[in-house]
Amino acid sequence: MERTVEYLRECGVFFVAAADGGRPCVEPVGEAGLFDGAVYISVRRETALYRALKKNAAAEIAAMHPDKSWLSVTGRLAEDCRPAAHAAMAESGRDTLSAVCVRDGDRAVFRIEGGRAVMHEIIGRTQTWDLP
Secondary structure, X not given: OHHHXXXXXXXXXXXXXXXXXXXXXXXXXXOEEEEOOEEEEEEEOOOHHHHHHHHOOEEEEEEEOXXXXXXXXXXXXXXXXXXXXXXXXXXXXXXXXXXHHHXXXXXXXXXXXXXXXXXXXXXXXXXXXXXO
């Protein structure tokens, strides 16, 4: 799990894809963290991605690392409304603005459940690990 969060943070921005009534919905995201033994991301509440995830929790994350490797994460994104989850994401935020947005309720936090991460190296090797 730590490996996934570290990788996403090193990428800076990663993309989360969901389905909205059979139509793809993809948006850039920049916050990832660990809480309660799981990988979390935060998403702005006023976006098509948030609305799509509320209808269908199945999602995929794609990230391209500066070293030219890339990561694909599949799983379910379950919203966690607990204040402790929001506080943990606010504290793990890379910048003050994202921390303020999580605290102000502008952002929702989602836990990746039943996920699988696959890292593809530029030389063709892949590494796979499961996320609880």
